[in-house]
Amino acid sequence: MSTPREHIIKSYDDELTRLTGEIVRMGELAVTQLEAAIDVIERRDERAAQRVVINDDAIDHMEQEISHDVVRLLALRAPIAGDLRNVFAALRIAADIERIGDYAANVAKRSIPLSMVAPVTPTRSLGHLAELAAAEVRTVLKAYQERDAEAAYKVWKDDADLDDAYTALFRQLLTYMMEDPRNITPCTHLLFMAKNIERIGDHATNIAENVWFLVHGEPLTKQRVKRDLTSSPDMEPPV
Template sequence: MTEKPHTVKSYEEQLQQLTNNLVVMGGNCETALGNSIKALCNNDNTIAEAVIDNDTVIDNFESQIEQEVVDLIALRQPMAIDLRETVTALKISSDLERVGDLAKNISKRTKLINNNLPDNLTQSIERVGAIVQKQLKLVLDAYTNRSPEIAVDVWEKDEEVDNLTNLCMEEVIKYLKSGKENVEYGSHLLFVTKNIERIGDHVTNIAEQIYFLVNGSYLEGDRPKGSQPIVNGEK
C-alpha cells in the first residue's frame, strides 16, 4: 500500500529519513557479514580489521535511529502505519546492530586463527554464510519495498539456514575430534558457525517486523525449525 504524503512536509521528511538510515545501516551490515566470512575463509586479517573498525558506524546508526524514533514519538505522536513505521524501525535497528556485533565477533576470531583452515571447513562456512547473506539482502529488499511476501519467504527459509548450520557444526566437530591441535581453532569455528546462525535468526526477526509493519498483524505460527541442533557432539 503506497501512502499519500503527509500534509506536514517536515513530518514526511522525518519518516523518510528514518527509513533511509535503516536501509544504509542494513547495507553496512550486509558488507560486514560478507567481509567477515571472506576474511575468515581467506585468512585475511586486513579485511577482518576493517570489519571490526566499521562496527562503530553500525552502532552509531543504531543510536541515531533510536534518537529519531524518540523524537518522532515525542513530537509527532505517530498513529497507525506511521506508528508501526516508527516502532519497527527501532526494533529492526536493534536486530541489525546485533548482526554487526556478530560479524565483528567473527572477525575478532579470524584474527586469532593464523593458519589456513581445511578446505572442507571453509567451504561449509562459506555455504552457510552465503545463504545467510542472501537472506539478509532479501529482508532488506523486503523492507525497502514494504513487501510482506518477500518477508514471509525469508522467514520460511530460516529452516534451510538451520539445516546448513547443523551440517557445518558437524564438520567443525569432526575437525575438533581429529586432533588435539585443532581444539583452539575448532572452538573459534564453533562460535563462528553459531554466530552465522544467530544472524539468520535476527534476519527472521526483521522479516516478522516487516510483516507487522505492512499488515498490522503478526505472522502466525511457529517459525520453521530445521533439524535438531547437535548437543555434546551427538545428534
C-alpha cells in the same frame, strides 16, 4: 497551494521515507561487514580483520542516530495506528541490524586467532553459511523498504535452510575434532563463528516478523520451523 495539514502529512511521509532509507543503508553496511569478515578468514589477514572490528562502530553510531530520530518523531508527530507501527518497526529493525553488525565483528575477531593455526577444510563451508545469511538480510531489507509482507514471510520461512547448513557444518567440525586433536583449536573457533552467522539469520527473521506486523497490523502467529539440531542430545558426527 497545499493546506497546512497536507504540508504536515507530506513532511511526515518524507521523514518516514528518510528513516527507512537510513535503516536499509545500515543493514547493507552490516551485510558488507559480514562479507568482509569472511574475506579476511580466507586471506588470513589479521590487519583487515581488525579493520572490520573497528568499522562496527559506524553501525552502532547509525543505530543511535536512528533511535534519536524515532524519539523525535514520537515527540513531534504523536503518530497513531499504522504510523505508530512504522516508527516502532524502525526502532526494532535498527536494533536487530545492530546485533547483526556485532555478530559480523565477532566473526572477524575469531579470524585473528584462527589465522595463527594451520587451516582446516571446513573453513570453506563457513563462506556458504555466510552467503545464505547475507542473502536473507538483503532480501528482508528489500521487503522492509517495499513494505512487502509476503517477501518477508518467505525469508522467515526459508531460514530453516540456514539452520540445515549450520547443523551440517556443526557435524563436520565435530568429525574433524574427533579425527585429529590438532583440529580442536581451529574447529572450536569455527564453531563459534558458525553460531554467530546462524544468529544473523535469526535476526533476519525478527526483521521479517516486524515487516509482517507493519503491513498487516497483527503479529505473525505461525510456528516457525527450526532445523538447528545442534543442541539435540542425539547430535553425533556422521560415521
